[in-house]
Amino acid sequence: MKTLTYYVACSVDGYIAHTNGSHAGFSQDPDYFSDLFATFPETVPSHLRDAMGIQAENQWFDTVLMGRHTYEIGLKEGVTSPYSHMEQYLFSRSVPESPDRNVNLVAEHAIERVKTLKDGSGKGIWLCGGAELAASLFAHHLIDQLILKINPFLMGAGIPLFAGEIQQTALELTNRKIYDNGVSLLYYTVQ
Secondary structure (H helix, E strand, O other): OOOEEEEEEEEEOEEEEOOOOOOOEEEEEEEEHHHHHOHHHHHHHHHHHOOOOOOOOOOOOEEEEEEEEHHHHHHHOOOOOOOOOOOOEEEEEOOOOOOOOOOEOOOHHHHHHHHHHHOOOEEEEEEOOOOOHHHHHHHHHOOOOEEEEEEEEOOOOEEEOOOOOOOOOEEEEEEEEOOOOOOEEEEEEEO
């Protein structure tokens, strides 16, 4: 069975992006990114891997799940297949067809699709964004792990880690790293 990990950056007050989708305020420190990309090379979008000299094989994930708003960040820049080095799934009820043949569109039965993916073999599944998708998967007990890159600022308002209410759930801290730029990388297993 594959592990589903919600690996995402957030502010101290739990927002993954501003209301307009921007990521202003998140650390852009090159030493921090260098360490992250060495640990999670597959999380670097395909179109940036060559430019950044990242040739490493996928370490954690071979499948990526994206909500529509997360996917549209790259789409606005003309990137239709952001993680071509992984199996890609776009979850949206409003997108009529996938913008790219390498991106699987899931418009219905999202929970069933994710259960099927988790039953597969291989590396893990990365939920890279989508507060609504995260809340839905969490409510169905499909998220096994959270890896949060907590950036040292308060956003005040924006897109939260989870859209809407979620059930109070205990998390076990399994690993951590504090960077010189103040970012805390926290690994939690969902209990």
